[in-house]
Amino acid sequence: MSIFRRGRGGPGRVTVQEAAARTGYGNAVDSDGEAVLLDVREPYEWQAGHAPRAVHLPLSALAAGAGLPAEAQARPLFVICRSGNRSRRAAELLVARGAQAVDVIGGMGDWAGAGLPVVDARGGHGTVA
Numbered sequence: 001m002s003i004f005r006r007g008r009g010g011p012g013r014v015t016v017q018e019a020a021a022r023t024g025y026g027n028a029v030d031s032d033g034e035a036v037l038l039d040v041r042e043p044y045e046w047q048a049g050h051a052p053r054a055v056h057l058p059l060s061a062l063a064a065g066a067g068l069p070a071e072a073q074a075r076p077l078f079v080i081c082r083s084g085n086r087s088r089r090a091a092e093l094l095v096a097r098g099a100q101a102v103d104v105i106g107g108m109g110d111w112a113g114a115g116l117p118v119v120d121a122r123g124g125h126g127t128v129a
Contacts, residue, residue: 011091012102016111019078019104025116035076040090045082049118049126059086062093077101082108
């Protein structure tokens, strides 16, 4: 069963480890580099620290009708925020618009806690705000 199928309660949900593997941050054999980590936090959070190669689109912009950035269009999306609340809402919006999207449980807090890379706006060591 695909993780991108919509369940009874909304979009699928995955751990940060699975999101990392499927978006090219791990050594997973099944990662083809096609999936995108979509960070839906606000700009100040993104600037403080985000996953390298992640694509940024704040939930506020998405909810206001903004489209996906070009590098995220027509690709499977792993949606992440700070703790998992906004990403779930964003994944719901994206699925309703026809995108393949899943929510990343635990967000950037769990991402950083798992030792996965976090960079700031200048490419240095970032923090989760």
